[in-house]
Amino acid sequence: MERKAKKIVIKENYCIGCRLCEVYCITQHSKSKDIIKTYKGKGPVPVSGICFEEKGSVSFAIQCRHCDDAPCVENCLTGAMYRDKETGRVLHNREKCVGCWMCVMLCPFGVIKIDRAEKKVVSKCDLCIDGAFPACVEHCPNEAICLVDEDGKKIEKT
Amino acid sequence: MARAKSACEFVAERDESRCVKCQACVRVCANDVHSYDGDTGALFSDYSKCAGCHFCEDICPTGALTIRRNLSDTRENANWTKDYIYKIIRQSENGGVLLTGMGNDRPYRNYFEHIVLNASQVTNPSIDPLREPMELKTFIGRKPDRIEFSGAGKSGGHVLKQKIPPQIELESPIMFSAMSFGSISLNACKSLAKAACDFGVCWNTGEGGLHSELYPYSDRVIVQIASGRFGVNPDYLQRAAALEIKVGQGAKPGIGGHLPGEKVSEEISITRMIPAGTDALSPAPHHDIYSIEDLRQLIFALKEATGYVKPVGVKIAAVHNVAPIASGIVRAGADFITVDGIRGGTGAAPAAIRDNVGIPIELAVAAVDQRLREEGIRNQASLIAAGGFRTSADIVKAIALGADAVYIGTSALISLGCHVCQKCYTGKCNWGIATQDPYLTRRLNPEIGARRAYNLLRAWSLEIKEMLGGMGINAVESLRGNREQLRGVGLSELELKILGIKHAGESW
Numbered sequence: 001m002e003r004k005a006k007k008i009v010i011k012e013n014y015c016i017g018c019r020l021c022e023v024y025c026i027t028q029h030s031k032s033k034d035i036i037k038t039y040k041g042k043g044p045v046p047v048s049g050i051c052f053e054e055k056g057s058v059s060f061a062i063q064c065r066h067c068d069d070a071p072c073v074e075n076c077l078t079g080a081m082y083r084d085k086e087t088g089r090v091l092h093n094r095e096k097c098v099g100c101w102m103c104v105m106l107c108p109f110g111v112i113k114i115d116r117a118e119k120k121v122v123s124k125c126d127l128c129i130d131g132a133f134p135a136c137v138e139h140c141p142n143e144a145i146c147l148v149d150e151d152g153k154k155i156e157k158t
Numbered sequence: 159m160a161r162a163k164s165a166c167e168f169v170a171e172r173d174e175s176r177c178v179k180c181q182a183c184v185r186v187c188a189n190d191v192h193s194y195d196g197d198t199g200a201l202f203s204d205y206s207k208c209a210g211c212h213f214c215e216d217i218c219p220t221g222a223l224t225i226r227r228n229l230s231d232t233r234e235n236a237n238w239t240k241d242y243i244y245k246i247i248r249q250s251e252n253g254g255v256l257l258t259g260m261g262n263d264r265p266y267r268n269y270f271e272h273i274v275l276n277a278s279q280v281t282n283p284s285i286d287p288l289r290e291p292m293e294l295k296t297f298i299g300r301k302p303d304r305i306e307f308s309g310a311g312k313s314g315g316h317v318l319k320q321k322i323p324p325q326i327e328l329e330s331p332i333m334f335s336a337m338s339f340g341s342i343s344l345n346a347c348k349s350l351a352k353a354a355c356d357f358g359v360c361w362n363t364g365e366g367g368l369h370s371e372l373y374p375y376s377d378r379v380i381v382q383i384a385s386g387r388f389g390v391n392p393d394y395l396q397r398a399a400a401l402e403i404k405v406g407q408g409a410k411p412g413i414g415g416h417l418p419g420e421k422v423s424e425e426i427s428i429t430r431m432i433p434a435g436t437d438a439l440s441p442a443p444h445h446d447i448y449s450i451e452d453l454r455q456l457i458f459a460l461k462e463a464t465g466y467v468k469p470v471g472v473k474i475a476a477v478h479n480v481a482p483i484a485s486g487i488v489r490a491g492a493d494f495i496t497v498d499g500i501r502g503g504t505g506a507a508p509a510a511i512r513d514n515v516g517i518p519i520e521l522a523v524a525a526v527d528q529r530l531r532e533e534g535i536r537n538q539a540s541l542i543a544a545g546g547f548r549t550s551a552d553i554v555k556a557i558a559l560g561a562d563a564v565y566i567g568t569s570a571l572i573s574l575g576c577h578v579c580q581k582c583y584t585g586k587c588n589w590g591i592a593t594q595d596p597y598l599t600r601r602l603n604p605e606i607g608a609r610r611a612y613n614l615l616r617a618w619s620l621e622i623k624e625m626l627g628g629m630g631i632n633a634v635e636s637l638r639g640n641r642e643q644l645r646g647v648g649l650s651e652l653e654l655k656i657l658g659i660k661h662a663g664e665s666w
Binding site: 011013014015016017018019020022023024035036038039040056057139141142143144 | 182217220
């Protein structure tokens, strides 16, 4: 059986709507991994893997749920959207993507972002594949975004 | 031109070389200081609205913001300072009473800073609290006049003859002050309540009643019965660890309370048992207390209602005749007295009252303890000091002056994020503490708050143990009223006499 991915859990009661999760997501997925260089440098600013929703006083940041029965993976024509066998994460291979956007249509959470210029999937949460710990979880000032393991137990950054 | 800009107290300085225009500051400021212009892509700041709460500075991911005092100043004048001039300007515009929050900010002498502690040298050994047991356990409540034992009991030990009156047991002599749900948010109440329960001390409902979500923490709650009687019902009294009749508050002695109708949300209305949207008015006096005899009636009514199993105390503000008043309160049957000094905080009070009424807690505690000892009734009630305890050393000094325990309010709120900007009365607390706005209250995650408030209790308790150990004392009980451990520095003879301490340099 394939391994289930760790999951990011949102506590919308404590989301303060600062959107720092996006700032740190973008930084983590940049070349330099430095906030100021990322935003003020010459290279393009990456797109965050987070969708921020807000209405009235309620807000939350939602990213790919890495579903156990991910419809985006099942219905990807080219296999660009795939499940990493080792970690259980749903990842995206930009080289294979033909830009049919089937995944975008099928995602029940609407968290896959599209790149209209290149007609590709541009960004989705990869649970910070480069870093040891998701940047949004680490930097949320009010602990409104938490990382839990396969059994739903909260994981603290060590 | 009979018109003036309102005082621009702070400047939110933006370092453009660091600002990445993420707009977090724009989104979080409840005072709308920062704004983003979509056309030019520029960020602007309207400093005149800045309360100096430092929330944007703390949230800025690149450290691009610095809050500093506005350097624009009036001509130097020892009497007509900028503060007084702008107060007059504000009042000329609004014609009303100037409100403020938190405790007194005037530079009255702080006696804690003129008192130094003793330490053991040669003739008595100091104690290392890391290696030897150190007791901070404190009991609040009436103590018997004398203790007698009858011979060996069944298990071989001695049996206490006297019945010990009801007590509350504290793991450390620090409690959280009365702060109502209304003056602070439910998340702030939950943070303090959980921290108090986890650490084994008490928290206090203030006069706002006990919200049902706080029931899990009710075995360590001191509930207040104040002049407005908000939220007082049999269940409220039964759940509590102790009851406290609130007569006065250090920040506003002689003044009642007023929670504006717009803050009386559905939740607050249920908790306080008043209609939603109506002003919650606490009268200045209790309309059934006009004498010590009346107070005695209320104390015993509450004891009767709770079956004489909980301590019932009385909280007063430290005013000129605090010692004889305290004596009367003890004689009226109170099991503990809370004395709140001139630096005690508030959610809202007229600035003129907060800054000018009352006496410092150091002098009040010393005077009350001395008076009760002289009258031979000190054992009949515990003495809790409140109002402006900033460090563990202040607490040690207060206990050595005669307090049994202290209440901390402002320091507890600082542990939750408060930066003492004194704008509690506006209801726009960016830290989610002194506000009921659902957009702001969510900023205080009670899990984080409880952890931080607990850490403060733990840190101060460790420091108190260190100081006790240095004095060669291994239990806080032995420090209580032990004024020989204190010496004054730079105090007059009269001040030393009231504090009951020697001047530094004087010895046996």
